[in-house]
Every structure is written in C-alpha cells, then in structure tokens.
Amino acid sequence: MDSRQSLKSVTSTLCLLWCICATFVVVSNSELQRFIEPAKSDGSVSFIVIGDWGRRGSFNQSIVAYQMGKVGEKIGLDFVVSTGDNFYDNGLFNEHDPNFVQSFSNIYTAPSLQKQWYSVLGNHDYRGDAEAQLSSVLREIDSRWICLRSFVVDAELVEMFFVDTTPFVKEYYTEADGHTYDWRAVPSRNSYVKSLLRDLQVSLKSSKARWKIVVGHHAMRSIGHHGNTIELNEELLPILKEYGVDLYMNGHDHCLQHISDEDSPIQFLTSGAGSKAWRGDVNPVTNNPKSVNFYYDGQGFMSARFTHSDAEIVYYNVFGEVLHKWVTSKQLLHSDV
DSSP: OOHHHHHHHHHHHHHHHHHHHHHHHHHHTOOOOEEEOOOOTTSOEEEEEEOSOOSTTTTTHHHHHHHHHHHHHHHTOOEEEEOSOOSTTTOOSSTTOTHHIIIIITTOOOGGGOSOEEEOOOHHHHTSOHHHHHOHHHHHHOTTEEEOSSEEEEETTEEEEEOOOGGGOTHHHHOOTTOOOOOTTOSOHHHHHHHHHHHHHHHHHHOOOSEEEEEOSSOSSOSSSSOOOHHHHHHTHHHHHHTTOOEEEEOSSSSEEEEEOSSSSOEEEEEOOSSOOOTTOOOGGGSOGGGEEEEEOSSEEEEEEEOSSEEEEEEEETTOOEEEEEEEEOOOOGGGO
C-alpha cells in the first residue's frame, strides 16, 4: 500500500469514527417527541387524569367515565391524561384486539371527552403486546389515542413529561411472578433507563414552561398497596428536583392520593382508580403521615386546571362528588407582567 492509499485509509477510518461519535452525541442529547396543545384564549389549561381503567366497563369504569364527561364539560377540558395500565388484565394481544374499542372507544363517549388522550404504558400493558398500544393503527380506529413510551405534551404555560416507568422496576425482570413482559424494546434495562433519563434531562433543561409536570405509571410516594417505587426515588426523583418540576402524577395503586415531598416543593398525585379499586388496602407506615394530604381507596379520577399564576387539583369519587381540592399559586415576577 503506497502513502496515498495509506492516507486515504486513515482518513476514511477517522471519518467513520467521527460519524459514529457524532451520531452518539445526537442520540444521547435528544429531546423527547413533543405534542402541542394550545392553551385556551384565557391562557388556562384544563385536563383530567385517569389511571388503571380498561376493564370493558366493569368495576364501575363506565360510571367513572360518565362523571368524567360531566366534569370535563364543566372545566372546559383540553385533553385527558392516562397514567397507564390502560387495558386489563394483560394489555392488548395485538393492534386489532377488540379490547381497545370495548374498553376505550365504547366507554368514554361523552362529548367533552372527545379530545386527545395522552397515555403511558403500565406494567399490565407490558404483559401484553406493548408495541400494539403504540401503533398508528389504533389512532386510525380512534383518533383520540396517543400512546408512546416517553414524550412531552407542550401546553404553553404547562409542559408535561411522560416517562415510561415500568422498565425502571427491577423485580419485573427478576421476579415476574408467572407473567411474561414484552421487553422487545428494552434489550438492556440499564442502557434503556440511562438513555431515557438523559433525554428527559435535555427536555427539562430546555423547558421555559411556567408549570412542569412529570407523568409516570408507578408511584414515588404512596401509602397504597404497592407503596413507594424505590428505583424511581433513586434514579428519577433527583432529576425532578434539579429541574424544578412541580408535580409528579401517577397511577399503579388503585386509589386517589395527594402526598407532599418533605424536602422539596414537589407534590405527588396518584390517580389510579379508573375502575377496580382496592378497598382497605392501606400501608400508612411507608410515609410520614404529616406528608399525606389526602387518601381515598375508592374509584374516581382527578382534574387539573392551570393559569399563569395558579394551579387547582380536584379529586372526584364515582358519584362525581369532590373529595379533595388543592390550590397553589406562583408569585408573578416583574418579567411575567
């Protein structure tokens, strides 16, 4: 090989290495996919949060849906948030599974609920064909349905960061308890979680939203059946604190909860009572009782309304009765006026 060939070979190798490194940099610093939800003319944003619901209308799912429709009309609903475990018992079998229509399209029929539904996957969803819920085929069946593993909903003054929390939980890999999980997109738990956290940090860092909300299926703080999720507290919570996240919303425990963090302003809001609830299944020793603002072990859902200065969270039972209301304000800065 002469000097020209040798130089050409070295140059090609360096170019290849540069391309690989450049690709790695782009991937490792990418933002999550975004969906835009314009705020209303008065600048407010309103949505409903529901979790653990898809049971073909049984366990009062249909009654909860009816009350959601009434509240949605009252608050001027912009969209719906689903905190996962969308279809029981084991997610969807495939993208043509009739459970999708039977548990979603045929249940949430109120005019006010004909808005986009933004959904994350829960552990029960991973027990079926997880890819099916992400498929565009479902959006052709019902255009309201948007489900990704992790993504961002940008509602101007509110940004919501949806996080795929099931791969965080180590026991699903080691103690599956007879269940089969669809890990096709998660060949390595550690690599998947690290990449997701990296992308979340990039998205949070670039956010200029007045209110920042993170949504996941599993609870960080809970006095319900499952209790706290250790992995989320260790790996995800520090990022929420670093980037000034206001609220963490989740499902998983079949109840309604509002718990405050003890050393940050973050509020933990559970809405996982869309159908089957766990009456009396309470474990109060997992949290400081002083930080538990509200707990209800029956069926229901949560609404949220945000303005530039205020946030209002309301919990409802299966009869549409208000169980708990929490209001907070952010001081208007000179630059905000």
